[in-house]
Amino acid sequence: MKSVLAILTVVVALVGFWYAACVPMNIHEAAMQAQRAGEEVTPAEAPERRHMGRISLALKNTGLWSTVFSQERPQLPAPHQVAQEFWKTTWGMIERGRAFSKRSLILHGWITLSATLLGFAFGTALGIVLAVSIVHSRAMDMSVMPWIIASQTVPILAIAPMIVVVLAALSVDDIVAKGVISMYLSFFPVVVGMVKGLRSPDAMQMDQMKTWNATRAETLWKLRLPSSTPYLFASLKVGVAASLIGAVVAELSLSSNGGLGARLLAGSYYGQTVQIWSALFAAAALAAVLVWAIGVAQKVTLKRMGFAQ
């Protein structure tokens, strides 16, 4: 109960801050509209207002404050505007039987989700394979690890368009192209976590395996892999969020088939800031659900394996 109250307090504070921030952010547009409608604005002419700071303009025009919360193309949409748009494009669509129409966030969310899950699955598999080979081969450990780390330092926004466009030109399915970017971002936490996890059994357990004359494969399968499960789940949580980011970033270059990234792009083209924000919230909600789902799987699995006692 205490934590619910604490969370609620923080949420209320954040929303309050958001409403307050709408005023200086949208005041210039509000002043412009008021001027066109012939109302009184201080200062009256646009050229004078252009160089004024937002806060000072807001303070000078307190009468305009109520108009900043319902603009059509605000710089910063108000919380209720975002909520309304979100509702309209999700539940509202379901009610009208058009859950998968082109305007529905559910459709776009599903498109992004499928690319995310595909990339996540491949990224996890790749990560595990790489981790196993790094742990078992000195050559791999010394040669591949630096490259893996370097691969993550390249800004994904720069290379994603290149990869995605090349793959699309090779007639690869869109979802696969997006999945490649997702895989690229999600394999790294899995490699790092699994390498640590595969190396986690202590010297005594390794000695024990030696006294039974176990092969390296048997040690891997019976000791190392089960021991690494806690580390794997921690990495999966990071990996799934990274995978979603990868899918959204890929959609910025491959937006013809929809998806949340495509929605973001369309919103920014047409100045539909409310659309942008609601797509953003949809992506955040999707990430939260995915991480929560992995958390549940983690709890159940680790309890059954005797780790979380």
Next chain:
Amino acid sequence: MNNETIPQVGPPKAVVEARGLDLTFQTKDSPIQALKDVSLTIEQGDFVSFIGPSGCGKTTFLRCIAALEQPTGGNLTVNGMTPDEARRSRAYGYVFQAAGLYPWRTIAKNIKLPLEIMGYSRADQEERVKKVLQLVDLEGFGGKFPWQLSGGMQQRASIARALAFDADILLMDEPFGALDEIVRDHLNEQLLKLWERTNKTIAFVTHSIPEAVYLSTRIVVMSPRPGRITDVIESPLPKERPLDIRDTPEFLEVAHRVREGLRAGHAYDD
């Protein structure tokens, strides 16, 4: 390394034979001589205890027998083979100080672990698990998980695991060190009964003088810097040993001899 295989004429009576064994650890500042000129013969059916202060080489010697360490000089054979060959032929079971059971496996599956690695059939595995759980008095606990068992029971399960695959030699490195005295007494009794029933050769490392005297037919007293054998005491106590034997004068005399050996090895000096 100087390990040679002693040529065999007839069945070996000596199970472990060490001659002039040396082990020096090369460390960053100065080399540490963990074993110096250790010579010992362990015969079939013996229960040999190794006792001494920390750093005297008793665990190191046990690990050499198990081929977990390589001696830097001298001769060591197990069952007439090099220790590594003995390891590969699964000649011994090793019990560590911690039980080391896998939390994701039940007790039965934990005991099956070496059996799976060694390629026993499913039916064989079931049979052995049953037999060995009975030996250590853990019948009915096969389906439980390690965290559901107390420390003493976990260690018994670990011993059961070491017994599961018919190794003639049991190497035990302070297996009861982490347990309290009452449980220890109980487990000592059980271990002796087990030894009588299975007639294995047991090498047992311990810190406790009463434990060493109670359990063994032979007590090897070691001392550190460098690790060496100070005294080998043949125990005059009878093979049948109830716990009360620890109050008899013979027992105290042997314990006294052990203490003298430790003192001679400067175990009680600062």
